[in-house]
Structures are given as structure tokens and as C-alpha cells.
Amino acid sequence: MKFDNFWLVVIFLGLGTFLIRYSFFYLSDKVKISERAKRSLTFIPCAIFPALLAPMVFFHEGSNAVLLNKERLVAFLIATYICYKSKNILVTIISGLAILYGLTQI
Amino acid sequence: MKKRTVFLTGLKAMLPILPGVIPFGLIMGTAASNAGLNIFETMGMNIIVLAGAAQLVTVDLLTKNVDSLVIVFTGLVINIRMVLYSAAFSPLFEQSNILTKTVASYMLTDQSYAVSIANEGLYNKRNDKIVFYFGGAITMVLCWHFSVVLGLVFGNFAPSSISLDFAVPLSFMALTIPTIKNRPALLVSILSAVLSILFYGLPYNLGLVLAAGIGIAFGTILTENLTRRSYEI
Incomplete structure (x- = not known):
């Protein structure tokens, strides 16, 4: 065993994560969710996913000096436009990877 | 079915x-x-x-x-x-x-x-x-x-x-776009993205939670006095 507390960390992290996931499944029949709370629920995906991905894209240091090493940011913005137009996830991912490949080859 | x-x-x-x-x-x-x-x-x-x-x-x-x-x-x-x-x-x-x-x-x-x-x-x-x-x-x-x-x-x-790992943020983006159905949702997504970059240095990855939390609160307040119909794009 390489790490002393490996299983302890895994079990507590797993248990805590499960409780997080189960939290509202347990609470739902005990508390009434207000209209206002329901409205804020609709903003969850458009708040959490951008916050999750923005640092991944923004802070990445690439190799294209012309684009100040921010070719991922450029490729990402173009792919966002493609996604908006095509509404197709697979097309978006493949074209995003292709654009990035192109930008790193220049 | x-x-x-x-x-x-x-x-x-x-x-x-x-x-x-x-x-x-x-x-x-x-x-x-x-x-x-x-x-x-x-x-x-x-x-x-x-x-x-x-x-x-x-x-x-x-x-x-x-x-x-x-x-x-x-x-x-x-x-x-x-x-x-x-x-x-x-x-x-x-x-x-x-x-x-x-x-x-x-x-x-x-x-x-x-x-x-x-x-x-x-x-x-x-x-x-x-x-x-x-x-x-x-x-x-x-x-x-x-x-x-x-x-x-x-x-x-x-x-x-x-760079296969670039597929990770791309897939999150492709999942978000369909959920941006109106102007408040668009503003919330931009705000959360900017805040997550500003808060990036915070310990324990707290920046993510804080940025999304403020984004959601902002969206909720923004739509306080609007009926659903009036804020469709």
C-alpha cells in the first residue's frame, strides 16, 4: 500500500458524496419547495457548467505564440458558436478538437 | 410507452x-x-x-x-x-x-x-x-x-x-447550450464563467461553488418580477 489512509479517504469521500447526492431525495417529502426555489433550480445547469469549464479553458497554457498561448480559448469560442448553430454535441466536440489541432500546428 | x-x-x-x-x-x-x-x-x-x-x-x-x-x-x-x-x-x-x-x-x-x-x-x-x-x-x-x-x-x-482532454470542457459546453433558453440564463452563464475565473485561486476549489452560487442567486433575483413568458428570447 502506497498511501496509509487510502481506503479511509475513499470511504469518507464516497460516503459524503452519496449523502450530498441523496440530500434532497430525502428532504423532498419533508419540506415544500417554494416557487422561488423552483425558479432558482432552473438556473443550476447554466451556472454550474460554465463555472466548471471556464477555468479549464482560460488558464490552459498552449503553444501558439500568435494567440498568446491561448489557442484553447480561441478553439473553444469557435466551437461554442458551432454548437449554437448545429445543436449537435458530437459535431461540436469533433470540430472543437479539430480546430485546436489546427491551431497547434500553425 | x-x-x-x-x-x-x-x-x-x-x-x-x-x-x-x-x-x-x-x-x-x-x-x-x-x-x-x-x-x-x-x-x-x-x-x-x-x-x-x-x-x-x-x-x-x-x-x-x-x-x-x-x-x-x-x-x-x-x-x-x-x-x-x-x-x-x-x-x-x-x-x-x-x-x-x-x-x-x-x-x-x-x-x-x-x-x-x-x-x-x-x-x-x-x-x-x-x-x-x-x-x-x-x-x-x-x-x-x-x-x-x-x-x-x-x-x-x-x-x-x-489534445483529447479538451473534449472534457467541450462536452460540458455542449450540454449547457440547450439549457440557455432565455436572456437571464445567458447572463447567468456568462457571470458564472467570469466569476469562476476570478475566484480560481481560492483554496479547496471553493471558487466553483461560490461562482455558481452567485450566478444562481443573480438569475433568481433578475427574474423576480418577470413572468415566464416575458423573458423568453
């Missing part, structure tokens, strides 16, 4: 997301292998935690000999966003038995949540929506385990000139 058909529809809805899951799994498997974890430890963690981002950070912190308590806390902060998914899903599972609730919540991931939300209008019946969710969620979980094992055994085998 036949259960089997609905389940398969859920499975098929998950398929286009998998190019964003597989690189993530490969990275996770490679990181576990580099950290010296064996297949039992890696799969044990995969099954018990089932949360890619938190697992990746955990492995990283383990190799840096960070205190165990800090590792668990950091992982939980990363996963606290799932409270929101739990809240969003709870009305759907209100009438389900405890076993269904347990399995459904265990499989709650960014992808399974997003695929369900993106296809919200597909079915009217509660039961169909639940079966659809399981079709997507089970596909996601199996793909995750499979790709982590691949990464553990073979390493990240894609040529390095193709």
Missing part, C-alpha cells in the same frame, strides 16, 4: 456525450497508474466515489502527501454542486421507493443530470422520465468504469498532438 424503448432512448441520448467522458476516464486511469494505485484501489475508488473531478484531485493530493482530512474536504467541496442536481431531481423521484431513490442518487453525475434536463420535454409521464434517466445514467457509469480501466492499463494512448 414500453420500458425497454424508453430505456434505450435514454441510452442513445447519452452516446453523444461519451466522447467527453472517455478522455476524462483515460486521464483518471493514467493518473491512478502514475500514482501507483493498483486495479483494486482504482476500481474501489471508482465505485465508492463515482465522481471524476473529485477523484482526480484526490489522487493528485494523495501523491502530494496532503493531510487526509483536507483531501476529503476538498473532494466534498468539488462535489457539493450535486446538492443542486439532487434538488432539481427530487420532485421526479418524490413517489419512488427507497431503493430507486438510492440507486438514482448514487448515479447522479454532471452528465446524467444534464442529459435528463436537456431532454426534459421528451416524456410526460413520471415513470418514463425515470426510466429514461436510468438509461442514460447506467450508460454513463459503465463508460466511466471502462475508460478508467483503459487508462490504467494502457495509459493515455491517443497521440499527444490531438
Whole structure:
């Protein structure tokens, strides 16, 4: 065993994560969710996913000096436009990877 | 509607997301292998935690000999966003038995949540929506385990000139676009993205939670005096 507390960390992290996931499944029949709370629920995906991905894209240091090493940011913005137009996830991912490949080859 | 058909529809809805899951799994498997974890430890963690981002950070912190308590806390902060998914899903599972609730919540991931939300209008019946969710969620979980094992055994085998890890943010973006249905939602997504960059240096990855929290509060306040119809784009 390489790490002393490996299983302890895994079990507590797993248990805590499960409780997080189960939290509202347990609470739902005990508390009434207000209209206002329901409205804020609709903003969850458009708040959490951008916050999750923005640092991944923004802070990445690439190799294209012309684009100040921010070719991922450029490729990402173009792919966002493609996604908006095509509404197709697979097309978006493949074209995003292709654009990035192109930008790193220049 | 036949259960089997609905389940398969859920499975098929998950398929286009998998190019964003597989690189993530490969990275996770490679990181576990580099950290010296064996297949039992890696799969044990995969099954018990089932949360890619938190697992990746955990492995990283383990190799840096960070205190165990800090590792668990950091992982939980990363996963606290799932409270929101739990809240969003709870009305759907209100009438389900405890076993269904347990399995459904265990499989709650960014992808399974997003695929369900993106296809919200597909079915009217509660039961169909639940079966659809399981079709997507089970596909996601199996793909995750499979790709982590691949990464553990073979390493990240894609040529390095193709930056496969870039598929991860791309897949999150592709999942977000369909949920931006009106102007407040657009403003919320831009605000959250900018804040997450500004808060990036905060300890324990608190920036993510803070940025999303402020974004959601902003959207709620913004739509306070508007009826649903008046803020459609």
C-alpha cells in the first residue's frame, strides 16, 4: 500500500458524496419547495457548467505564440458558436478538437 | 410507452456525450497508474466515489502527501454542486421507493443530470422520465468504469498532438447550450464563467461553488418580477 489512509479517504469521500447526492431525495417529502426555489433550480445547469469549464479553458497554457498561448480559448469560442448553430454535441466536440489541432500546428 | 424503448432512448441520448467522458476516464486511469494505485484501489475508488473531478484531485493530493482530512474536504467541496442536481431531481423521484431513490442518487453525475434536463420535454409521464434517466445514467457509469480501466492499463494512448482532454470542457459546453433558453440564463452563464475565473485561486476549489452560487442567486433575483413568458428570447 502506497498511501496509509487510502481506503479511509475513499470511504469518507464516497460516503459524503452519496449523502450530498441523496440530500434532497430525502428532504423532498419533508419540506415544500417554494416557487422561488423552483425558479432558482432552473438556473443550476447554466451556472454550474460554465463555472466548471471556464477555468479549464482560460488558464490552459498552449503553444501558439500568435494567440498568446491561448489557442484553447480561441478553439473553444469557435466551437461554442458551432454548437449554437448545429445543436449537435458530437459535431461540436469533433470540430472543437479539430480546430485546436489546427491551431497547434500553425 | 414500453420500458425497454424508453430505456434505450435514454441510452442513445447519452452516446453523444461519451466522447467527453472517455478522455476524462483515460486521464483518471493514467493518473491512478502514475500514482501507483493498483486495479483494486482504482476500481474501489471508482465505485465508492463515482465522481471524476473529485477523484482526480484526490489522487493528485494523495501523491502530494496532503493531510487526509483536507483531501476529503476538498473532494466534498468539488462535489457539493450535486446538492443542486439532487434538488432539481427530487420532485421526479418524490413517489419512488427507497431503493430507486438510492440507486438514482448514487448515479447522479454532471452528465446524467444534464442529459435528463436537456431532454426534459421528451416524456410526460413520471415513470418514463425515470426510466429514461436510468438509461442514460447506467450508460454513463459503465463508460466511466471502462475508460478508467483503459487508462490504467494502457495509459493515455491517443497521440499527444490531438489534445483529447479538451473534449472534457467541450462536452460540458455542449450540454449547457440547450439549457440557455432565455436572456437571464445567458447572463447567468456568462457571470458564472467570469466569476469562476476570478475566484480560481481560492483554496479547496471553493471558487466553483461560490461562482455558481452567485450566478444562481443573480438569475433568481433578475427574474423576480418577470413572468415566464416575458423573458423568453
